[in-house]
Amino acid sequence: MEDKSCKKCGSNKVIENLSIVDHGHMNEKKQLSIHIQTTDQLFFNKFEKGKLNAHVCGSCGKVELYVANPDELWQAFQKHQAL
Template sequence: MKSEMCSACGSSKIMHDMKIVDFGHGNAKNDLSIEIKTTDRILFNKFEKGALKAQICGSCGKVDLSINNPQDLWNAYQKTKNL
């Protein structure tokens, strides 16, 4: 959820859509993400993934997180109730 004002300090110094990365094997960058398993198999499972993004206040440092595809994740979550 984009906002032009910080909910903690009221500043307008907001950085939008900042990537959150994890450094994996060999310093490979990977977007930090949420995943939901959408199949009930032992091998070759399918997942719905959504990358996390941050909104950061440049004054107080408050960080708000959001996901790039909330509806897809919600649908996958609902599907897991039937597995």
């Protein structure tokens, strides 16, 4: 929703950059993220992480998900493919 209007209905009532959280043990909040493994070890593997954020249309409810670091995730994906 880069143009700040909804791609589905055209509304300009878009709420941007909302965190997506999971409530874990003892109601602890954890932001959801994408993880791509970058090493191939038995223990202590490394991962590239990208926190998920959302844009939500206040008219029709369309939700779009984004990560802040797509370039780093792409590089990690390419590295993972080569493992």
